[in-house]
Amino acid sequence: MLPQSAMPPAGAATAASHVPEVSGPGEELLLMLFPRLRGLRILLVEDTEEAVAIRACCRAACARCPSCGVVSARIHGAYARVVADGAAGGRPVLIILAVRRFRCPDRSCAKATFAEQAEDLSVRYRRHSVPLLGMLAAFGLELGGRAGARLAGFTTSGYYPGAISECTYQGKQYCYPIGTNSVGLFYNKAMFAAAHLQPPTTWAELQADAKKLTKAPVYGIAFDATADEQSTWQLEPFFWSAGASLTNVTTPPFQSALQLWVNMVKDGSASKSVLNWGQDPDLTQQFMQGHAAMIVDGPWIFPELNQKGWTYNKEYGIVPIPTDKPGQTVVAPLGGETMDMGTGGSTEQQKLAWEWVQGMQQPDVMEHVTSLMYYLPTKPAVTEQVLKGGPEYTVFAKETQTARPRTTEYGANYPKVSQAIWTAIQAAITGTSSVSSALQTAQGTISGVQQVSGG
């Protein structure tokens, strides 16, 4: 039996919603349809007009600390995590997971609290592994055949240049971009209004605003400085916009970008926990609980903000990542998903797959699929349509025009470069190295990584 704190919040079930209780056979049926939920307890299914929401939580009463391995049953809190999981009858299916935080019983452990992994839910529902294939398969049945039938050919024109170059290797195109995303600066409108502040456009303003907005229990800003690619990805818009590159991380603009992050932690405007906070759900939770006035994050958090009832330009705003000097172009990293066709299968299967890929490029199909996945379309013309109904995507749409794929210089070797950078980020923020010596060490590694000509 789960403690009450692990139960999901009552949520936004409206009078119009249909909320059936989930019985044993009903649960089995849902597990057949959504196999990623296996191992979880399904609480209820909510049918709103626009979406189907399935509420679920973990079955286990305790969880193992990922740092020291000790099992804990001491619940520190719980939050709901909303993830997209395909579609049913043309409507998005949202999984609302109750995720518990446990307190590590080992006092010497570096992790005071940790979120349960729910048989690796974070892997099942990681941002980069949104169950794209399953979702696309569902749409293939529904839209792909029809859309594919009215197509003649495919062209790479009409796309954001970065989205096409991300699919290109040594002059050849290997896949097609289905959706993109990037990071922006989310800010709490009420906190800014109360402090009589405008959202920052430069690093100096960012640092000053963060400081002014910091008042326990609120930190001015939170970002992701974890020991993985996500922290490199979050620092990229800062150093790329300042003119630095991945090939030389010891240049002054690169050092200044990392120094900015270090300064905000040093002066208390950002919590030291940024070393452990992933961009989702950790940063999202800090933001929604009012513990961070600003966060660096992306459109994948929209379902959680929506679920909480937060509206763009009401509870929160989004501005581009501030630049070092006023008016610099924001060069953000390009995220998203691409589709490629394997070389296996029969001629007939290949032909169908190709028709289907073509169908997915159609403006109406692209608009529908990307909206379900909280991505931006990869064609500016389609994006224009999306912005009419979704102004919260405005900043990301603007950034996409000048966004840079992460693999331009190093191709498949990019993860080695990224690791060198996030290692430097961690060393500089913990204070075990100065910014310059951490980046010298990173450069030592990067200099030994082979560059691969991408686009």
Ligand SMILES: [Zn+2]
């Ligand atoms: Zn521990």
